[in-house]
Amino acid sequence: MRDTDIAIVGAGAAGLSLAHRLATTRPGIRRPSVVLVDAPAGPLRPAERTWCFWEEPHGEFDAALTAAWDTLRVHAPDGTAVAASPAPLRYKMLRSTSFESLVDARLAAEPNVARLAAVVEEIRDADDGAEVRTRTAAGHPLTLRARWVFDSRPLRVLPPARTTLLQHFHGWFVTTDRPAFDPRVADLMDFRTAQPAQGLSFAYVLPTGPRHALVEYTEFSRQVLDTAEYEQALNRYLTHELGLRHYDVARVEHGVIPMTDARFPRRAGRSVFRIGTAGGATRPSTGYTFAAIQRQARAIAVAYHRGRTPQPPPAHSPRSRAMDAVLLRALDTGRVSGASFFTGLFRHVPMERLLRFLDGRTSAYEDVTIGLRTPVAPMLRTAAELPRLPKRRAPAPVPGAASRPADRKET
Known part of the structure; x- marks a missing residue:
């Protein structure tokens, strides 16, 4: 038995961020x-993944960023583009390994923080707290009381x-044989992809140099695709829309977000709380999570x-959740074209305000x-029917993203 004030289960974005906030505070507190309990190395530990978010320059994690952009671009299905600056915001890309290294270095200087590699069973x-029953990497049982x-x-x-x-995506970290990307511009949504009957699809391009970028194919739909379908969509986008004939795929990233x-x-109990995606941090209409985790x-x-009960607050306001519910239903029923919906917003709303x-x-x-820049009639119809719809359970996908080396794919 081991006692502690706080036990945090999972050392991903949510767990590390909370440990960082609790441990690094102003003097006198x-x-x-x-x-911090994390799964031992193996299948239970998430693979490397990418997080994107927007905030002002000089953020506290800027030292770990892979890239940042001051111009964002959206392509309509007909190929017309909308590009604008979100100033004073910047769009930032953070790899999980870089974030973990940065936060781990800060936590290493905090004597009150300990790490434990174990499977939580x-x-x-329990009396005046909770128990976390684990099994260490060596197979020994260990109970934390917090x-x-x-x-x-x-x-x-x-x-x-x-x-x-489901927001499901498949991405390639590509290297081209010639300069092909503008490192100053991130393509946030490119709707020059085949649109599903319900939901939407798009590609996005996050350049990290003139010859390097993360290119991902994404769908919002009910069912995931198989690997061959994702690769076909990416191949088509890279060759037909970006005009690339020769490129090397260094890494592959795949993920599913509810x-x-x-x-x-x-x-989840008198002394047990859920955080991160499990605690509702994922924005339902976009899948963005990292900024809400920080809040x-x-x-x-x-x-x-x-000295108050540290229950996590709602990550998103009731108004935001209500608007998201309407949009998800409108997309799922096909009343609203997702490509037209988002393109219209980026075309008519200032970029900073929209973010x-x-x-x-x-x-x-x-x-x-x-809201007046959206298809008002179908959105109002959807809002009116929502209170009458029953709630049903659905199986949970594995949230987040997994990244792995590619099998040296070249084309």
Whole structure:
């Protein structure tokens, strides 16, 4: 048996961010003892993945960024492009290994933080706290007793929802034989892809140099594709839309993120809370998660340091969740063309305001003005029917992204 103030299960973006917020605080505030539990090396530990988000320059994780862009571009299905600066915001790309190295270095200087490589078998409430029952890499049982436990592991089953779509994507880190990318511009959405009957598809291009970029094919739909279908879509996009004939694929990234109007319970026991995607941090309409994780972690740390119950707050406002529910239903029913919907928003709404809107940081007045730029009639029809729709359970996909070396694919 081992005692600690706080146990954090999972050392991904949510777990590391929370440990960082709890441990690195201003002088004079008591730092809790924290044990960060992560799965041993092997199939239970997530592979390297990519996170993208927008914020102002000089962010606290800027030293670990792979790239950042001051211009964002969206291509309509007919090929016309909308490009604009989101200033004062920047679009940032962060690889999980770089983030982990940066935060690990900071936590290494904190004597109150300990790491434990173990498989978590059970979490349950106990007297004045909770117990985390684990099995170490050597196969030995070890029980942690903590005042508070924060669990970031993916849910096995999603909560009931009216609409559940999947954001599934397959990307290649490509190197070309000639300069082919503008490192100053990120293609956020390129709708010159074959659109599914329901939902939407797009490609995006994140250049890290004139000859290097992450190129991903993404769909919002009910079902994932097989590997051959993703590769066919990527090959077509690279050759037909980007005009590339010769390129090398160094790494492959694949992921599935739930897009659902379900309510994610953030409390799993008297002293047990869920964080990250399991705690509702993923924005239902976009799949973006990293920025919401940071807000959630900051709020938990503030509550703890002020002596309050550190229950994670909702990552997104009721107004944002309601708008997302309408959009997901409209996309799922086919009433709204996803390509036209997003292209219209980027064409008619200033880029900085639209990014704040996608992050849930716009005012009610701004939300109304943005809503008037959408297909109003089908959106209103969808909003009116939502209260009458039953909620159903759906199986949970594996959230996040997995990255692995390619089998030296060249074309």
